Amino acid sequence: MVRTSTDKKILESALKLISEKGYLGTTTKDIAREAGITEVTLFRHFGSKERLFEEVLKCYTFLPKLKEVISEIEGDSINYENTLKKIGMRFFETLKERKSFIRILSSEMNVYPDKTREVFSKFIDETNKVLSGYFKSQQNAGNLRKFSPEIAARGFLGMLFCYFNVEEIVKGKSISHQKIEMIIKEFVEIFVNGTLKD
Amino acid sequence: MVRTSTDKKILESALKLISEKGYLGTTTKDIAREAGITEVTLFRHFGSKERLFEEVLKCYTFLPKLKEVISEIEGDSINYENTLKKIGMRFFETLKERKSFIRILSSEMNVYPDKTREVFSKFIDETNKVLSGYFKSQQNAGNLRKFSPEIAARGFLGMLFCYFNVEEIVKGKSISHQKIEMIIKEFVEIFVNGTLKD
DNA sequence: TCAAAATGTAAGTAATTGCTTACTATAATT
DNA sequence: AATTATAGTAAGCAATTACTTACATTTTGA
DSSP: OOOOHHHHHHHHHHHHHHHHHOTTTSOHHHHHHHHTSOHHHHHHHHSSHHHHHHHHHHHHOOOOOHHHHHHHHHHHTOOHHHHHHHHHHHHHHHHHHTHHHHHHHHHTTTTSHHHHHHHHHHHHHHHHHHHHHHHHHHHHTTOBOSOOHHHHHHHHHHHHHHHHIIIIIISOOOOOHHHHHHHHHHHHHHHHHHHBOO | OOOOHHHHHHHHHHHHHHHHHOTTTSOHHHHHHHHTSOHHHHHHHHSSHHHHHHHHHHHHOOOOOHHHHHHHHHHHTOOHHHHHHHHHHHHHHHHHHTHHHHHHHHHTTTTSHHHHHHHHHHHHHHHHHHHHHHHHHHHHTTOBOSOOHHHHHHHHHHHHHHHHIIIIIISOOOOOHHHHHHHHHHHHHHHHHHHBOO
16 A cells, blocks of 8 residues: 555554554544644545554554574674674664554553454564574574573563563653663573573 | 442442453443443442542552562572562462453553553562562572662563563463463573572 | 432433535646 | 646534433332
8 A cells, every 4th residue: 555645644643642542532633633634634545543543553563673683693603692682672672663553552452452462462472483493593502501492582572571661651761772771781691691501 | 438339349340341441442331231230320439430440440459469478488498499489470370360450551551641650650669679679688698699689670570571461461361370380480490590699 | 117328210411523525725747 | 727636624413422310219227
């Protein structure tokens, strides 16, 4: 679907307002106002509020590109600890970029369960697959002790996700790059010490 | 406030329905029907929908009693690893007991930000305080390496919280006691290995 | 048993919301 | 310049929702 500039304005406004006020708490009038158009134009472009919301979910869906991080790193012979740091950093940056969308996924799970659960589950499962694959390959190379790579990946990414969620979404802060690095350093240290072979 | 049995029925029904459909997605008619009363009775008891919701937030607010776990354990000379397992277990059990309420906290943060953020932040901060205090005392006793107890506590509880959130809330499953134990065992192993002194 | 309290019945209000319609004006394209 | 496409104006509709009112019935407690 090729997007006109009006489409884009509407989608952006919808993303912003729905992430702030919820789907049911945001009126089509609000969205139109925010986009600088009339309400009737909104309906001309998207047909209904629900269709607009579906397009928002489709348009802003994302997957963190951890695969690419691992590829880059495999070419660079960086060690395990720094790899985890880079993965953590990339993951966190992605979360920050997509903050509004993540807010919507959390809060609209009841109103629009099918798509939000699908997107959220896919996000979790795919990112975990990549990281657990990496843990496995490091185990196979004899670098790591025996543990469940899938559960460890869930743990590692879960720590980061939860930290992000609490600070940025619950507390409404914006974490500085420095602070993120510090947090990731601490988490990675625990993970490295906790997963390396003796 | 002393609760009549009708009050309780209304509060329980509101908790259930709001956790399933959201605050705005749940009508006072729905709640009345679920409670087996008429809508006018609901207003007699609570005055408004908003007031009812406030009472739900007040009534179902909780803090996991990790302090008690630590007290019990300190009397029992249980080791660090088993302590973390018991803490993890108690925390997870609490999350499961309060699943509906936690769903509401996540999803209604935009509609009712002040109280939900307050409750959620308090929950995070208090539980972290208790666990980080325990980490500190173990460091002071010379058992653990140097790391930030606050950040480690955030990490540990964050892993559990995120795992719970994804499985029970996003994916809508109910995790078996066995499965929880296994997950906690894995997470604790990483943490124990990651925080013990060499 | 009786009076007070609690709840139900039935109807209604005002406001809000998503959405539509018809006509007009503006912008873009040929 | 003329035509087509896009957007605006103004008004309105039907449905829904939180809430209210007045009267009747049932339940509870003394």
